[in-house]
Amino acid sequence: MNTVAVTRATAMIGYFGIWILLPLWYAWLAPSDHFPPGMAIAFLLTPLAFPLLGILKGNPYTYTWSAYVSLLYFAHGIGETYSEPDQRLYGSLEILLSLMWFGGAIFYARFYHQHKNSSS
Secondary structure (H helix, E strand, O other), X not given: OOHHHHHHHHHHHHHHXXXXXXXXXXXXXXXXXXXXXXXXXXXXHHHHHOOHHHHHHOOHHHHHHHHHHHHHHHHHHHHHHHHOHHHHHXXXXXXXXXXXXXXXXXXXXXXXXXXXXXXX
16 A cells, blocks of 8 residues: 555544544443533534545545644543543543544645655
């Protein structure tokens, strides 16, 4: 596999991993007593919906700006890891997935354009 495919796969694993992790975390693994799980899931998954189509299509522009969206989940993971000791595993996993998404997205956009320019 070339670097374009590897970086895209890395970004997609991070992105879709967060799609899977958050509902599992808040609805099943560690539901909150403070507010309904559906509200937390809706609030956390809404930003993920915006780049979905561009990520599926492989649009490098979408990957670039979606990397900034991944930083929201990085910050959320840091906050949860620090404030909730019993949920550190889930917070750490969110941090890992957001870093995969961020790094994969940035490098995908870079290598996509390099590959496109060298192929012409």
